[in-house]
Every structure is written in C-alpha cells, then in structure tokens.
Amino acid sequence: xxxxxxxPGVHAVAVLPRRVLAGYSLGSLxxxxxxxVPGLLLLPYLTDTLGVAxxxxxxxxxxxxxxxxxxxxxxxxxxxxxxxxxxxxxxAGLLLAVLFAAIFAGPVGSGAGxxxxxxxxxxxxxxxxxxxxxxxxxMPAELTDGYAERTRLMTWRVAVLALAILIxxxxxxxxxxxxxxxxxxHRWSGVFVGALIVVGTLGVYFGTRTADSRSVxxxxxxxxxxxxxxxxxxxxxxxxxxxxxxxxGIGTMLAGVQYFADHVVGRESGATFLFAAFVGPALLxxxxxxxxxxxxxxxxxxxxxxxxxxxxxxxxxxAPALPAVAVYSLVAVVGVGYAGQQVFAMAMLPDCIAYDxxxxxxxxxxxxxxxxxxxxTLGLALGPGLFALVLQxxxxxxxxxxxxxxxxxxxxxxxxLGFTVLxxxxxxxxxxxxxxxxxxxx
Numbered sequence: 001x002x003x004x005x006x007x008p009g010v011h012a013v014a015v016l017p018r019r020v021l022a023g024y025s026l027g028s029l030x031x032x033x034x035x036x037v038p039g040l041l042l043l044p045y046l047t048d049t050l051g052v053a054x055x056x057x058x059x060x061x062x063x064x065x066x067x068x069x070x071x072x073x074x075x076x077x078x079x080x081x082x083x084x085x086x087x088x089x090x091x092a093g094l095l096l097a098v099l100f101a102a103i104f105a106g107p108v109g110s111g112a113g114x115x116x117x118x119x120x121x122x123x124x125x126x127x128x129x130x131x132x133x134x135x136x137x138x139m140p141a142e143l144t145d146g147y148a149e150r151t152r153l154m155t156w157r158v159a160v161l162a163l164a165i166l167i168x169x170x171x172x173x174x175x176x177x178x179x180x181x182x183x184x185x186h187r188w189s190g191v192f193v194g195a196l197i198v199v200g201t202l203g204v205y206f207g208t209r210t211a212d213s214r215s216v217x218x219x220x221x222x223x224x225x226x227x228x229x230x231x232x233x234x235x236x237x238x239x240x241x242x243x244x245x246x247x248x249g250i251g252t253m254l255a256g257v258q259y260f261a262d263h264v265v266g267r268e269s270g271a272t273f274l275f276a277a278f279v280g281p282a283l284l285x286x287x288x289x290x291x292x293x294x295x296x297x298x299x300x301x302x303x304x305x306x307x308x309x310x311x312x313x314x315x316x317x318x319a320p321a322l323p324a325v326a327v328y329s330l331v332a333v334v335g336v337g338y339a340g341q342q343v344f345a346m347a348m349l350p351d352c353i354a355y356d357x358x359x360x361x362x363x364x365x366x367x368x369x370x371x372x373x374x375x376x377t378l379g380l381a382l383g384p385g386l387f388a389l390v391l392q393x394x395x396x397x398x399x400x401x402x403x404x405x406x407x408x409x410x411x412x413x414x415x416x417l418g419f420t421v422l423x424x425x426x427x428x429x430x431x432x433x434x435x436x437x438x439x440x441x442x
Contacts, residue, residue, distance in 0.1 A: 015149065016143060016144055016149060016152070016153060017210075019207060019210070020143065020207065020208055020210065021152070021153060021156045022156065022207060023203060023204055023206065023207015023208045023209075024139065024140075024143065024153065024156070024157065024204060024207065024208050025153075025156040025157045025159065025160040025161075026160060026199075026200050026203030026204045026207055027089065027132075027136045027157075027200055027201075027203070027204035028157050028158070028160040028161035028163075028164050028200070029160065029163075029164045029167075029196055029197065029199055029200025029203065030093055030096070030129075030132060030133075030136075030164075030197050030200040030201055030204070031132075031133055031136065031161065031164070032160070032161045032162075032163075032164025032165045032168060033100075033164055033167075033168040033193050033196050033197055033200070034096065034100065034125070034129050034197065035165075035376075035380060036164070036165050036168050036169045036254060037100075037168050037169065037172050037189075037193050038061070038103075038122065039251055039254035039255050039380060039383065039384055040169055040172065040173070040254050040255070040257055040258065040271070040275075041172055041173065041176070041186070041189065041258070042061050042103075042118070042122070042384070043057055043058065043061055043255050043258075043384050043387070043388060044258040044259065044404070045104070045118075045186055046060060046061070046115055046118065047388075047391075047396070047398040047399070048398065048399045048403065048404045048405070049182055049183060049186065049399075050114045050115055050118070051398055051399060052112075052114075052115045052398060053392070053398055054388045054391040054392045054396050054398060055388060055389065055392040056115065057115070057388055057398075058384060058385040058386075058387070058388025058389060058391075058392070059385065059388075060115050060116075060118060060119040060122075061122070061255075061381065061384045061385060061388070062381045062382065062384065062385035063119065063123075064119060064122040064123035064125075064126045064381075065122075065126055065377050065378065065380065065381025066378065066381055067123055067126060067127070068126045068127070068129070068130050068373075068374065068377040068378075068381075069374045069375075069377060069378045070374075071126075071127055071130040071374075072130045072133070072134055072370045072371070072373045072374035072377060073227060073367065073370035073371055073374055074370070075088075075130045075131045075133075075134040075135070075370055076134045076138065076367050076368075076369055076370020076371070076373075077367060077370065078131075079131075079134060079135040079138060080138075080365070080367060085135035085136075085138060085139055085142075086135075086205055086208060086209070088131050088132065088134075088135040089132055089135060089136060089201060089204055089205050090201060090202075090205045091131075092128050092129070092130075092131035092132035093132045093197060093198070093200065093201025093202075093204075093205070094198065094201055095128045096125055096128040096129050096132060096197055096201075097194040097195070097197040097198045097201065098194065099121065099124050099125035099128055100125050100190060100193055100194045100197060101187075101190040101191050101193075101194035102121045102124075102125070102190070103118060103121040103122050103125060103190055104118075104186040104187050104189065104190035105187050105190060106118060106121065126377070130373070130377075132201070133373045134369050134370050134373050135369075136204065137346075137349070137369040137372060137373055138365040138368075138369040139208070139365075140153050140154070140157075140349075140350045142365060143208075151290065151293055151298070151343075151347045152290075154343055154344075154346045154347040155286060155287075155289075155290050155343060155347075157346065158286065158339060158342050158343045158346065159283060159286045161342065162279050162282045162283050162286070162335075162339060163279070163283060164196070164200070165275070165278075165279050166275060166276065166279035166280065166283070167196065168193055168196055169254075169257075169275040169278075169279070170271075170272045170273075170275035170276050170279070171192065171272070172189045172192065172193055173189075173258065173271040173272055173275075174272045175188055175189040175192050176188070176189045181403070227367070227371065229356075229360065229367075230356070230367050230368050230371055231371075233352060233355065233356045233359070233368075234436070234438060235348075235351075235352050235355060235437050235438050236349075236352035236353075236355075236356065236368060237436075238433050238434070238436040238437040239345065239348055239349065239352060239437055240371060240372060240375050241375075241430075241433050242345070242430045242431070242433040242434065242437075243345055243372065243375055243376060243379070244375040244376070244378060244379045245379065245426055245427075245429065245430040245433070246306065246341065246345075246379070246426065246427045246430045247375070247376045247378070247379025247380050247382075247383070248379040248380075248382045248383050248386065248426050249383065249422065249423040249424070249425070249426030249427040249430075250338070250379070250380065250383065250423065250427065251379055251380040251381065251382060251383020251384055251386075251387075252383040252384070252386050252387045252418060252419075252422045252423050252426065253313065253334075253383070253419060253422075253423040254380075254383065254384070255383055255384035255387040255388070255418075256387050256415060256418050256419035257271050257274055257275065257419075258271045258404075259387075259391070259396075259404075259415045259418075259419070260274070260319075260415060260416070260419040261273075261274055262404045263404070263407055263411070263412045263415045264319050264320060264412065264415060264416055264419070265319070265324060265327055273324075273328060274328070274331055277328035277329070277331040277332045277335065278331050278332065278334060278335035278338070279335055280332070280335070281332040281335055281336055282335040282336055282338060282339035283339075285336050285339060286339060286343070289301065289305070289339060289340045289343050289344075290343075292304065292340070293343070293344060293347070298344045298347055298348050298351070299344075299348070299434050299437055301340055301343075301344045302340070302341060302344035302345055302348065302431075302434065303431045303434055304340060305336075305337045305338070305339065305340020305341040305342075305343070305344065306337065306340075306341045306427050306428060306430065306431045307337070307428060307431060308333065308334075308336060308337030308340065309334050309337030309338050309341055309423075309424075309427050309428075310337070310423075310424040310425075310427050310428030311333070311337075311424075311428075312330055312331070312333035312334035312336075312337060313334055313419075313420050313421075313423045313424035313427070314420060314421065314424045315330050315333070316330050316331070316334070316419065316420045317416065317420050317421065319416065319420075320416065341427070348437075349368070349369070349372055350365075352368065353365050353368050353369075356368065386418075386422065387418045387419075387422070390414050390417065390418040390422070391411070391414055391415070391418070393414065394410050394411050394413060394414025394415075394417075395408065395410050395411050395414070396411045396414060396415075397411065
C-alpha cells in the first residue's frame with residue numbers, strides 16, 4: 001500500500017504498517033530504561049547506599065558514559081558495514097539486560113571497592129548499549145523515505161519511550177522500596193529493569209522482521225573521513241549541538257529526582273509520583289504535538305517544547321512553598337515540554353540524514369546516528385556529574401545506611417537549584433542554536 005506523502009513536492013512513499021510502527025517503537029523500552037534508570041538510581045545508590053562521596057560518585061557515573069562517546073561512532077561504522085542492523089539489536093539488547101542487572105548485583109560492602117565494581121559493570125553495560133542504540137536510531141532513515149512518515153514513526157517511538165520512562169522510572173524506585181531497600185532492593189530493581197530490556201529487545205527484533213533495515217550504500221573508507229563528512233552537514237551539526245546541551249539538562253534533572261523527592265517534596269514514594277506526573281500527561285498530549293508539528297513545522301515545534309520544559313522547570317523553584325499537588329502539576333508541564341522536545345528532535349535527525357544522502361549520494365545513517373547517540377550519551381552522563389558537583393559544593397552528606405542522611409538548608413538549596421535552574425537554563429538556552437538550522441524537509 002502506498003500513498004503520496006502530504007509534504008508538497010515529495011514523491012509517493014510507502015506507508016509503514018502498524019506492526020512495523022509498533023515493533024520498532026518497542027525498542028524504546030530498551031533505550032528508555034537504560035537512558036532513565038541509571039541517571040535516576042545510580043547516583044543516589046552510590047551516595048546513600050554505598051557511602052561514596054558525591055563528587056567521586058559523579059565521576060563514577062560520568063566516566064563509563066564518556067567512554068561511550070568513543071564507542072558509539074565505531075558502533076555506527078560497524079553496523080553500516082555489516083548491512084542488516086537487526087542482529088545487533090538482538091545480541092546487544094540481551095547482553096545489556098544481563099549487564100544491567102549486574103550493576104546492582106555486586107558484592108556486599110561499601111566505599112571505594114563497591115564503587116569501583118559499579119563503575120566497571122556500568123562501563124560494560126554502556127558498551128553493550130552502544131551496539132543496540134546506534135543501529136536502532138539509524139533504522140528510521142532506512143525504514144521510510146517520507147518526511148511525514150518519519151514524524152509518524154517518531155510519534156510512535158516517543159509514545160513508547162514515554163511509557164518506558166514511566167514504567168522504569170516510576171517503578172524502579174518503588175521496587176527498591178518494596179523489596180527492602182538498600183543493597184537487596186537495588187538488586188531486585190536491577191533484575192526488574194533487565195527483564196524490561198529483554199521484552200523491548202525481542203519486541204523490536206521480531207516486530208521489524210518484515211521491514212528493510214539494511215544500509216544499502218558504501219561507506220567512506222575510514223572513520224575520520226566519515227565524521228568529517230557528517231560534521232560538514234550544517235543542519236545536522238546545529239541539531240547535534242542542541243541535542244547534546246539539552247541532554248545535559250535532562251540528565252541533570254533525572255539525577256536530581258530522588259534527591260528532590262527526599263529533600264524538597266518530602267513524601268514517601270515521592271520519586272515514583274514525580275515520574276508519573278512527568279510522563280503520564282506527556283502520553284496524552286502526543287497526538288496534540290503531532291498536530292502542532294503539522295502547523296508550525298518541526299523546528300518551531302522543537303523550540304516550543306523546549307521552552308515549555310524550561311518554563312515549567314523554573315516554576316519549580318517555588319516547590320518548597322507549594323503543596324504536593326501543585327508540584328506534581330508543574331512537573332506535568334515539564335513532561336509535556338519534554339515530549340515535544342524529544343519527538344521533533346528525533347524526527348529531524350532522519351531528515352538531516354536524507355539531506356546528506358541527496359547531497360553526497362551516499363547512505364551512511366550509522367555514522368550520523370553514532371555521533372548523535374554519542375552526543376546524547378555524553379550529555380546524559382554530564383548531567384549527573386554536574387548535579388553531583390552541585391551537591392558537593394553545597395555540602396551534601398553521603399550515607400551508607402541505604403537511607404538519605406538529613407541535610408541542612410544549604411544542601412537542600414543545592415538540590416533545588418540543581419533540579420530546576422540548571423535544567424531550565426540548559427534546555428532553554430539551546431533553542432538559540434535552531435537559528436543555525438536550515439529546515440531540510442522541503
């Protein structure tokens with residue numbers, strides 16, 4: 001079945017079957033879980049269960065992710081050369097599930113030794129994730145040539161991504177609490193998220209078996225040449241820089257959820273309610289964002305979502321004086337903005353890849369997505385590191401009891417600023433980079 005792409009001047013393209021849309025989107029269970037839970041649980045696990053100082057804990061979270069900045073472009077090049085991307089999804093996804101559970105399954109203990117084990121396990125998991133994420137993000141440029149069809153595919157993907165964030169982000173802390181907290185609770189949470197990754201891996205592998213996921217063009221002879229060509233793509237370069245800066249802001253907010261729940265909201269299971277407030281409304285407004293994109297275009301919609309995120313985050317500065325329901329309502333505003341920011345940034349990426357194919361005559365989606373995911377990984381790693389630095393500067397006290405230690409007013413102020421002002425400034429400021437983005441859709 002084919003139909004004309006609704007974008008003027010675009011040739012007729014095949015409409016993706018619902019089974020492919022659903023199958024591809026299930027991969028977001030993997031990317032959503034691994035992109036969310038380490039940023040949510042790992043820093044407080046190190047500071048409040050293993051007794052690692054906040055500054056050191058930030059480095060332990062940052063360094064394995066920084067390694068991925070080197071690995072992701074290599075994974076892109078390898079997946080381009082191998083052709084079919086689906087086997088990468090299966091092998092890397094199943095390996096990631098095991099390694100994720102291993103992060104929280106270390107020997108009993110606390111301090112430097114336990115922290116080093118977590119860092120090494122996280123490094124191995126991050127490497128496996130690179131070989132899942134890069135082929136996965138490369139596939140949309142090969143699944144369809146349609147501008148509007150890519151937006152439709154990304155809408156499905158981000159809807160499942162939001163659901164994955166809700167399930168993993170809201171339930172992982174709850175699993176920790178309900179299974180005894182401390183070391184034992186985190187081990188059960190690791191198993192829970194590992195099982196979720198298995199479901200997503202099998203779903204995307206079998207759900208896309210009838211779709212074309214092959215890189216069909218020859219790639220450049222070496223990685224350095226590929227990177228140089230990718231960075232010569234002006235729209236991609238502007239979009240990538242925006243994506244990295246915004247990932248830092250989102251990573252900062254994710255790292256602060258548990259601290260914000262413990263020391264600002266002060267409610268039992270507060271992190272779970274914060275995540276429900278963040279993601280639940282985002283799922284409901286996804287069709288609305290799709291309509292907005294049709295009216296004002298992808299770049300304008302990306303700017304609108306980013307600014308809504310920033311405004312909501314700044315409003316949370318008033319959280320200490322607000323009732324819990326008002327705090328959760330503001331978090332919902334942030335979540336609606338986040339949904340728009342994610343949908344349109346990811347929908348613009350395959351447009352940049354298609355533009356490069358027309359410009360150079362070569363299809364090398366893996367190179368672009370390798371750089372894209374490397375940038376995202378770096379940003380999401382810098383976020384927790386930046387939040388940990390704020391905690392260190394404001395005198396946050398670590399604990400090895402499995403419970404957060406009482407904090408003074410200065411430390412609580414650090415938690416508040418790290419969760420609100422930093423993400424707002426980073427996500428909002430990055431919008432100015434869209435001035436350098438040339439809309440390549442038409």
